[in-house]
Amino acid sequence: MADNLRSRARWVLFASLLAAAVTAAVCPFLGGSGMDYGKLWRQESPDWNIFVTLRMPRTLLALLTGAALSGSGALFQALLRDALATPSSLGVSAAASLGAVTAIAFYPGGETAFPLVWLSALAGAAAVIGLVIALGHLRRFSSFTLLLTGIAVNGICTSLVLLLHSLAGITKSFQITHWLIGGVDAIEYSALALLALVLIPVFIWMLRLSRVLNVISYGETWAAGRGVDFRKVTWQGFAAGALLVGSTTAVTGPIAFVGLLVPHLLRRIVGPDYRLLMPASLFGGGAFLVICDTISRSAFAPLEIPVGVTTALLGGPFFVWLLWSR
Amino acid sequence: MSLLAIENLSFSYPGRGAVLTGITASAAGPEVIAIAGPNGAGKSTLLDLLSGQRRPESGTCRIQGRDAHVMGREELCRLVAHVPQMIPGDVPFTVEEVILTGRIPHGRGLYENDDDHAAMELAIKRTRLNDFRGRRFSKLSGGEKQRVLVAAALCQQAPILLLDEPSAHLDPENEAQLWDLFRALRDCGHLILVVTHHLALAAQNADRVWLLNLGQLAADGPPCDAMRPADLERVFHVPFHWHRSAEGRVFLTYGR
Structure with a gap:
């Protein structure tokens, strides 16, 4: 059985890594207004410049963001032992958005003030995670009640975002609208490297935690009786989730349903064991968002639709189906 | 002592x-x-x-x-191995996987080793769960689930x-x-x-x-x-x- 699990894990890792690598290698060449592949091959402008400065960083950003959103979805589902727990349903994404919009509204430079927006989004996500930890541990809220609390947090944050949007003035209001639409835009390689530097260690930590996440699925009493410090793991897991969601939301704006759709879809394929599900969710989530981004810039080319629209149109019906079949 | x-x-x-x-x-x-x-x-x-x-x-x-x-x-x-009254009934794992959770205190590697599997086999034998080993925990009766939890505690090899x-x-x-x-x-x-x-x-x-x-x-x-x-x-x-x-x-x- 041990060898069987190891070989399955290797296979899942290989397949999901391959999916991510193939989409990352192929999708930058697709969509938009088309590319002159001859010029690209000869590294001639403008196609080569478009490829290097726009398409590649955009694809890599989609890869990292998809992995972060999908991985945090799988992580929250394990920690709360609830299939509907995601960064969005817990209110983490909305709080990160509120943090980012606050930074855009109040500070000069607004949307381009990358570190500031980033830190504000992180602060928003951390505040909600703090609330979840406090309610879960101090008041012993069930995952169902925490998800209901998430609905309230979502409502409050959305209202505050609308309030800031209304009071921000025309220029800021336009920046906020653009950011709120959510999208994977081209990004400086330096910012991309910084994002990768934050996210990849968290991904590795999550992969190493996956056997313990399995035990967390059995509930606090069972996990504690197997030597797992349930509260510590939960606290660390939520902090890691806040870091993933806050960091990516600051750069891309809110992108819904990735954390719900990808882990659930993959759970049906690879099973509930987080030693298989976590790597599949990370690489699969990355591949999924790269594909969604390619669809977004290809479906109505030369017009481009926000990637959040594509993920919502795919994820919304899936969410309904999930509730139906639960 | x-x-x-x-x-x-x-x-x-x-x-x-x-x-x-x-x-x-x-x-x-x-x-x-x-x-x-x-x-x-x-x-x-x-x-x-x-x-x-x-x-x-x-x-x-x-x-x-x-x-x-x-x-x-x-x-x-x-x-010390503690078996609570019951764990969530919808745990999506198989009997073998539930029993192997008893090996967590013996090492936090990503996968169980040969010692872990030997302990599981012994626990399955003692609790007569051989016919159930591949079945989903959530599909078992109350009595069978209880035996699985006892088997997991045995797999922990605590006195x-x-x-x-x-x-x-x-x-x-x-x-x-x-x-x-x-x-x-x-x-x-x-x-x-x-x-x-x-x-x-x-x-x-x-x-x-x-x-x-x-x-x-x-x-x-x-x-x-x-x-x-x-x-x-x-x-x-x-x-x-x-x-x-x-x-x-x-x-x-x-x-x-």
């Missing part, structure tokens, strides 16, 4: 009165000890304290001479097993099989502490009974001594009677 030594153990929940007061008891080696008492007497809390899931207000609990609340969590779980009302939802056949298993495990060297409301079965199967009442140890001894009708009636407020069958078997009944 006792396998388990509890000295003057007291505990209370914040904002509530004392749940346990000055519990002192010990077990030198392998035996089956039934922990009985009315609801709220502190039976489950005592198991939580012994398994390190709660810290006592005062007193100590020594396992093989060492204070349980000074040990690391994993080290303690290699000595002390703590079981919280393991037969609460079992039919008589499964209940009798579970007590047979406890006696067999005692014979293999385990100390078994079972919280139970089934006094008649405890009287027949346990080597010793700890009778708890209002957070205190009201009696400690072999069933015939610890479960004297007058003491039981004082604790449970219903009359109890010991009987001897024509074959010489002793059994306990209660009720007006």
Whole structure:
């Protein structure tokens, strides 16, 4: 059985890594207004410049963001032992958005003030995670009640975002609208490297935690009786989730349903064991968002639709189906 | 040196009165000890304290001479395996996967090793779960689930097993099989502490009974001594009677 699990894990890792690598290698060449592949091959402008400065960083950003959103979805589902727990349903994404919009509204430079927006989004996500930890541990809220609390947090944050949007003035209001639409835009390689530097260690930590996440699925009493410090793991897991969601939301704006759709879809394929599900969710989530981004810039080319629209149109019906079949 | 030594153990929940007061008891080696008492007497809390899931207000609990609340969590779980009343019924894992959770205290590697699988095979053999090993836990009956949880505790290879009302939802056949298993495990060297409301079965199967009442140890001894009708009636407020069958078997009944 041990060898069987190891070989399955290797296979899942290989397949999901391959999916991510193939989409990352192929999708930058697709969509938009088309590319002159001859010029690209000869590294001639403008196609080569478009490829290097726009398409590649955009694809890599989609890869990292998809992995972060999908991985945090799988992580929250394990920690709360609830299939509907995601960064969005817990209110983490909305709080990160509120943090980012606050930074855009109040500070000069607004949307381009990358570190500031980033830190504000992180602060928003951390505040909600703090609330979840406090309610879960101090008041012993069930995952169902925490998800209901998430609905309230979502409502409050959305209202505050609308309030800031209304009071921000025309220029800021336009920046906020653009950011709120959510999208994977081209990004400086330096910012991309910084994002990768934050996210990849968290991904590795999550992969190493996956056997313990399995035990967390059995509930606090069972996990504690197997030597797992349930509260510590939960606290660390939520902090890691806040870091993933806050960091990516600051750069891309809110992108819904990735954390719900990808882990659930993959759970049906690879099973509930987080030693298989976590790597599949990370690489699969990355591949999924790269594909969604390619669809977004290809479906109505030369017009481009926000990637959040594509993920919502795919994820919304899936969410309904999930509730139906639960 | 006792396998388990509890000295003057007291505990209370914040904002509530004392749940346990000055519990002192010990077990030198392998035996089956039934922990009985009315609801709220502190039976489950005592198991939580012994398994390190709660810290006592005062007193100590020594396992093989060492204070349980000074040990690391994993080290303690290699000595004490706690089986709660039930875990979420919708756990999506197979019987083998549930049993292997007992190996977590023995190493946090990503995958189980050969020792872990050998321990699992032994636990499956002892609990006669071979036909169930590939089945989903969520699809099992209450009795089968309980056996799987006991198997996971066995897989932990701890000398002390703590079981919280393991037969609460079992039919008589499964209940009798579970007590047979406890006696067999005692014979293999385990100390078994079972919280139970089934006094008649405890009287027949346990080597010793700890009778708890209002957070205190009201009696400690072999069933015939610890479960004297007058003491039981004082604790449970219903009359109890010991009987001897024509074959010489002793059994306990209660009720007006």
